[in-house]
Amino acid sequence: MNRSQMIWVVLLLLGGSWLAWRATSMGAGRVFVVEERGTERLADGWEAAAGHARLSVSRTVGVWVAAFFTLATLSFLYRDNPLYKLAESVVVGVSAAYWMVVSFWTTLIPNLFGKLVPDWVNDWAMPDLSPVRDDEWLGYLVPLVLGGMLLWRLAPRGNWIARWPLAFIVGTTAGIRLVGFIQADFVNQVRATIRPLVVAQEEARARGVFQLDVGDTISNIMLVIGVFACLVYFFFSVEHKGAVGKVAKLGTWYLMITFGAAFGYTVMGRIALLALRLEFLFDDWLWLIDTRGARPPDWTGWW
Amino acid sequence: MYDFLRTLDRRWIFLLVLLAISVPILLGLKFPETPTEQVRNAFEEVERLKPGSRVLLSFDYDPASEGELGPMATAFVRHCCQKRLRMYFMALWPIGPQMADDTIDRVIHRDFPDLQYGRDYVNLGFKPGNEGVIKVIVTDLRQLYTTDARGTNIDRIPMCAGIRTVRDFDLIINVSAGYAGTKEWVQYAASPYPKEVRLIAGCTGVQAPLMYPYIPDQLRGMLGAIKGAAEYEALLLEKQYIRPDEVRYQEGLRRMGPQFVGHILMIALIVLGNVLFVLGRRRERVR
Numbered sequence: 001m002n003r004s005q006m007i008w009v010v011l012l013l014l015g016g017s018w019l020a021w022r023a024t025s026m027g028a029g030r031v032f033v034v035e036e037r038g039t040e041r042l043a044d045g046w047e048a049a050a051g052h053a054r055l056s057v058s059r060t061v062g063v064w065v066a067a068f069f070t071l072a073t074l075s076f077l078y079r080d081n082p083l084y085k086l087a088e089s090v091v092v093g094v095s096a097a098y099w100m101v102v103s104f105w106t107t108l109i110p111n112l113f114g115k116l117v118p119d120w121v122n123d124w125a126m127p128d129l130s131p132v133r134d135d136e137w138l139g140y141l142v143p144l145v146l147g148g149m150l151l152w153r154l155a156p157r158g159n160w161i162a163r164w165p166l167a168f169i170v171g172t173t174a175g176i177r178l179v180g181f182i183q184a185d186f187v188n189q190v191r192a193t194i195r196p197l198v199v200a201q202e203e204a205r206a207r208g209v210f211q212l213d214v215g216d217t218i219s220n221i222m223l224v225i226g227v228f229a230c231l232v233y234f235f236f237s238v239e240h241k242g243a244v245g246k247v248a249k250l251g252t253w254y255l256m257i258t259f260g261a262a263f264g265y266t267v268m269g270r271i272a273l274l275a276l277r278l279e280f281l282f283d284d285w286l287w288l289i290d291t292r293g294a295r296p297p298d299w300t301g302w303w
Numbered sequence: 304m305y306d307f308l309r310t311l312d313r314r315w316i317f318l319l320v321l322l323a324i325s326v327p328i329l330l331g332l333k334f335p336e337t338p339t340e341q342v343r344n345a346f347e348e349v350e351r352l353k354p355g356s357r358v359l360l361s362f363d364y365d366p367a368s369e370g371e372l373g374p375m376a377t378a379f380v381r382h383c384c385q386k387r388l389r390m391y392f393m394a395l396w397p398i399g400p401q402m403a404d405d406t407i408d409r410v411i412h413r414d415f416p417d418l419q420y421g422r423d424y425v426n427l428g429f430k431p432g433n434e435g436v437i438k439v440i441v442t443d444l445r446q447l448y449t450t451d452a453r454g455t456n457i458d459r460i461p462m463c464a465g466i467r468t469v470r471d472f473d474l475i476i477n478v479s480a481g482y483a484g485t486k487e488w489v490q491y492a493a494s495p496y497p498k499e500v501r502l503i504a505g506c507t508g509v510q511a512p513l514m515y516p517y518i519p520d521q522l523r524g525m526l527g528a529i530k531g532a533a534e535y536e537a538l539l540l541e542k543q544y545i546r547p548d549e550v551r552y553q554e555g556l557r558r559m560g561p562q563f564v565g566h567i568l569m570i571a572l573i574v575l576g577n578v579l580f581v582l583g584r585r586r587e588r589v590r
């Protein structure tokens with residue numbers, strides 16, 4: 001065992017002992033539930049201390065498993081390791097299975113079989129679904145056939161059949177998105193750019209006096225110039241030299257500021273995600289802090 | 304020093320970031336928030352509604368974005384409960400209904416037990432199809448939503464009576480982590496029906512810069528990242544919809560402490576990186 005391994009073993013033993021001590025003496029990581037109107041809801045430590053809530057073994061195990069996988073995922077920052085690989089595989093496997101089950105129960109059953117054979121679905125799976133067929137039920141044979149053709153790509157021969165439904169998906173998606181983009185991102189954005197370059201203050205105008213609204217005027221001018229400069233930057237039919245080059249350069253500055261703002265927002269998002277995981281570890285799992293005021297004071301602390 | 308910093312193992316940076324986020328959480332560092340115009344506009348859209356108005360809440364996110372979007376969802380639902388609005392939850396993401404249930408449990412079951420399922424709120428569940436779902440329900444909601452998330456026929460849910468399309472709602476609130484989300488709601492609901500569909504959104508930091516061009520005509524207000532959530536919570540506090548001691552409703556405000564220290568560290572690292580870059584170029588020129 002080399003020095004680095006020795007240090008890790010000592011750290012893990014110390015950390016494990018501390019965790020075991022906290023879990024047994026303080027009860028850290030426990031989750032309580034309370035029965036209400038026939039359903040189970042999460043209870044806080046105050047309710048548990050008052051004897052109104054009971055310990056939920058499954059949810060307590062859930063907190064410990066979540067803590068383990070959080071630490072296993074974060075361990076990748078040190079180096080790739082088997083614990084990280086395990087966490088990664090579990091995420092992929094669970095996600096795939098979850099998608100499959102959700103798609104089956106929310107699409108295939110109510111939206112396809114529920115339309116084709118509603119009495120059977122009503123009898124077997126969804127008692128609240130109407131057992132009466134729609135007048136246009138025959139139309140649902142089309143997605144059934146297309147779905148079957150799509151699965152044909154798994155067959156050893158004739159997998160070209162899968163290209164037809166794929167072509168249908170590509171065509172309809174392109175059509176739907178084209179309309180959406182033209183209306184929301186082209187026409188409406190052009191309209192939003194048509195703004196007065198000199199803005200009068202509303203209150204003064206109501207009194208019949210012209211008074212310049214400096215803030216809105218500068219904002220509108222910058223907006224119009226920015227749109228124009230960025231469009232020139234992406235206009236490659238003319239060489240970016242002279243006046244065109246200078247405007248394109250201005251467009252680059254606008255784009256850089258946009259990317260900077262986007263980066264800043266992304267940093268904020270990532271820090272928020274990390275903060276949530278650390279809050280979970282410190283609060284829900286280890287009970288070092290009590291951010292939601294969910295426990296009596298003597299249930300929280302380092303020792 | 305220069306060589307030490309140039310060859311510094313990146314894991315020391317990771318450790319610094321961990322400390323910068325952990326210490327403010329452990330110390331409970333908080334800062335006051337001043338709401339921006341976009342957040343005020345979003346707040347006012349909910350505020351102007353009369354009790355009993357219909358609000359569609361589309362929770363298009365999953366646990367991966369809970370840190371940013373959970374506080375927004377909680378703040379929106381709390382505000383709707385205070386205003387006694389009728390809430391219709393739906394999702395374009397498969398785990399969205401669970402996120403809605405989680406928020407319902409956190410806010411409605413705990414603090415508004417008098418609100419009844421089917422009369423005051425309903426979870427319509429997830430429908431696959433991304434923007435296709437929006438495209439259908441703007442003209443015929445019942446074509447896709449025959450039952451709610453529990454499998455109850457929609458015709459037997461009292462608060463669903465009279466709802467034919469998305470245009471029948473007084474406001475749409477979208478909490479979005481990406482595709483399909485706010486952009487699709489703007490493209491397929493708010494843009495084709497600008498007078499009938501009023502849309503506000505809370506979205507992740509990655510999405511927020513892409514949504515700004517839609518404000519204010521296509522998107523009437525927006526909460527961008529955790530800062531937006533914190534500002535919304537500040538407005539709820541200001542209007543006394545939540546009490547200062549209700550810390551469960553101040554998750555956004557609480558998470559701005561780690562944000563502040565984390566951003567200071569980021570700025571310091573960017574400046575340091577650039578100084579090292581300039582110094583490196585000078586050294587090369589000298590050689």
